[in-house]
Amino acid sequence: MSLTVLMNAGPWLSVPPPGYGGIENVVATLVPELRRLGVRVVLASVGTSALPVDELVSVYPDGQFSALQRPYNQVCGVAQAHLAGVARELRARDDIDLVHDHVEAVGLATLAAMGPDAPPALHTLHWDLAKHPALYGHLDGGDRVRVNGVSASQLARAPQALRDHSVGHVHLATPLAVDAHRRPGPLKGDHVVVLGRINPGKGQDVAARLAHRYAFPLVLAGPVGPYHRPEDLAAAGDEARQNPDVRFFLDEVAPHVDGDRVRWVGTVAGRDRDDLVASARVALFPLRWEEPGGTAVVESLALGTPVVATARGCLPELIDDGRTGLLTDDEERLGELVLAAGRIDPEECRREAAARFTPAVMAQRYVELYDRVRQLASAR
Ligand code: UDP
CATH class of the missing domain: 3.40.50.2000 (Glycogen Phosphorylase B;)
Structure with missing residues (x-):
C-alpha cells in the first residue's frame, strides 16, 4: 500500500x-x-x-x-x-x-x-x-x-x-537510541547534568541548590531565553530582563552558579552535548511542570545516563523507577537520589532506549x- x-x-x-x-x-x-x-x-x-x-x-x-x-x-x-x-x-x-x-x-x-x-x-x-x-x-x-x-x-x-x-x-x-546497547560505555565523570531550556518548569534552581547541599558538581546546559552563551547574556543590558526566563535565571539560578560546583555552560550541541550527557553520572530533571514528551529524558537513557527526576508528566512512562532511573514526588529528596543513582546500571538505560525510543x-x-x-x- x-x-x-x-x-x-x-x-x-x-x-x-x-x-x-x-x-x-x-x-x-x-x-x-x-x-x-x-x-x-x-x-x-x-x-x-x-x-x-x-x-x-x-x-x-x-x-x-x-x-x-x-x-x-x-x-x-x-x-x-x-x-x-x-x-x-x-x-x-x-x-x-x-x-x-x-x-x-x-x-x-x-x-x-x-x-x-x-x-x-x-x-x-x-x-x-x-x-x-x-x-x-x-x-x-x-x-x-x-x-x-x-x-x-x-x-x-x-x-x-x-x-x-x-x-x-x-x-x-531519538536517533541516539539506534543500537545504543551496542555502543561501548564512555568513561563516567563525577558531574550531574541538567539538559534543557533554563525555565522555572525545568527546575534548574532546585538542581543548583541541591548541588551545594549534597556537594555534587552540576553542569546546567541550555539556553536562557534567546541567549545561548554566557557571554551573550553578560553583554546584554537590563533589557534582557524583559524575558521571564532571563529573570528566572538571574534571580533564582545565577546566585548559586559559582563556576566551580555549579556551572552554566549555555547551549551545548552535537558531539559536545552527547559527550557531556554520556559522561555524566546522572541526568537530573527537577521538574515543576508536567513534562509532556521529554526528548532530553530519552536522549539521556540512550547515552547510558541514569535519570533522577520528579515523577511529573511523562516521566513515570519513560523511566522504570529503580531500573533506568529514580523518581520522587518530593523535590527535596532529589539530592539523596542523585547520591543513590550509582546503583542504576547505564547498560540498562541504553538497552531500554534501544528497545523503546x-x-x-x-x-x-x-x-x-x-x-x-x-x-x-x-x-x-
Ligand atoms: N538541547 C540541546 N542543547 C541544550 C539544551 C537542550 O541540544 O543545551 C536539546 C535537548 O537535547 C532536546 C531538546 O533540546 O533534544 C529539548 O527537548 P525537550 O523535549 O527535552 O524539552 P522542551 O524544551 O521541548 O520542553
Missing part, C-alpha cells in the same frame, strides 16, 4: 532545525523512517529546510522564529499565512492521503475548518495542554481530524474535546495511527 502524507512542520524553523527546535527535531527524526517504510512525504515547512523528502511545500522562504517574540495575534498571523498555503495546496491536488500536522492550535483549527472533502488529518500535540484550554477548547472537524499525544499523561491532562478525538499517544524518539519504533507506531485515522474517516 502506498501512502502519501503531507507533514506540516510549520513556518518557524527549517527542518532539521539549525539549533534548538522541538517540533522540527521530531519531524526530522520521524520522516526518514517513514520513507524507509515506503511512505511518500510532502513536507510543509520553510524554503531553507534541507531534510530529504519527496516534495517540499513552503510559503515562507526561511524560518519565522523571530516572529514568536511579537504579540500573539501577529504570531497567529504568520502561522495562518503558512496554513493558508497548505490549505491551497490540499485543495489543488488529490494525491494526499493524510495530513500529519504539528502546528500548535492554529494548525488543528485550520484543518478542522477545511470541510469534509479535505484529507483526514492527525494533529500531534506537543505541549502541556492543561495550560492552554482556551486555545484548544473545541474541535469541530468531525471524524476527519484526530489528535495524538506524545505521552499518556499529556493526553490525560488535555481538554475534553481533544481527548474525544484522540487516537492515542506516541512517545518521542528509536525512530523506527516511533515511525511504526505513527503508521498504525495513520491507518486508524483513515479508517475512522472513511467509516463516516
Whole structure:
C-alpha cells in the first residue's frame, strides 16, 4: 500500500532545525523512517529546510522564529499565512492521503475548518495542554481530524474535546537510541547534568541548590531565553530582563552558579552535548511542570545516563523507577537520589532506549495511527 502524507512542520524553523527546535527535531527524526517504510512525504515547512523528502511545500522562504517574540495575534498571523498555503495546496491536488500536522492550535483549527472533502488529518500535540484550554477548547472537524499525544499523561491532562478525538499517544524518539546497547560505555565523570531550556518548569534552581547541599558538581546546559552563551547574556543590558526566563535565571539560578560546583555552560550541541550527557553520572530533571514528551529524558537513557527526576508528566512512562532511573514526588529528596543513582546500571538505560525510543519504533507506531485515522474517516 502506498501512502502519501503531507507533514506540516510549520513556518518557524527549517527542518532539521539549525539549533534548538522541538517540533522540527521530531519531524526530522520521524520522516526518514517513514520513507524507509515506503511512505511518500510532502513536507510543509520553510524554503531553507534541507531534510530529504519527496516534495517540499513552503510559503515562507526561511524560518519565522523571530516572529514568536511579537504579540500573539501577529504570531497567529504568520502561522495562518503558512496554513493558508497548505490549505491551497490540499485543495489543488488529490494525491494526499493524510495530513500529519504539528502546528500548535492554529494548525488543528485550520484543518478542522477545511470541510469534509479535505484529507483526514492527525494533529500531534506537543505541549502541556492543561495550560492552554482556551486555545484548544473545541474541535469541530468531525471524524476527519484526530489528535495524538506524545505521552499518556499529556493526553490525560488535555481538554475534553481533544481527548474525544484522540487516537492515542506516541512517545518521542531519538536517533541516539539506534543500537545504543551496542555502543561501548564512555568513561563516567563525577558531574550531574541538567539538559534543557533554563525555565522555572525545568527546575534548574532546585538542581543548583541541591548541588551545594549534597556537594555534587552540576553542569546546567541550555539556553536562557534567546541567549545561548554566557557571554551573550553578560553583554546584554537590563533589557534582557524583559524575558521571564532571563529573570528566572538571574534571580533564582545565577546566585548559586559559582563556576566551580555549579556551572552554566549555555547551549551545548552535537558531539559536545552527547559527550557531556554520556559522561555524566546522572541526568537530573527537577521538574515543576508536567513534562509532556521529554526528548532530553530519552536522549539521556540512550547515552547510558541514569535519570533522577520528579515523577511529573511523562516521566513515570519513560523511566522504570529503580531500573533506568529514580523518581520522587518530593523535590527535596532529589539530592539523596542523585547520591543513590550509582546503583542504576547505564547498560540498562541504553538497552531500554534501544528497545523503546528509536525512530523506527516511533515511525511504526505513527503508521498504525495513520491507518486508524483513515479508517475512522472513511467509516463516516
Ligand atoms: N538541547 C540541546 N542543547 C541544550 C539544551 C537542550 O541540544 O543545551 C536539546 C535537548 O537535547 C532536546 C531538546 O533540546 O533534544 C529539548 O527537548 P525537550 O523535549 O527535552 O524539552 P522542551 O524544551 O521541548 O520542553
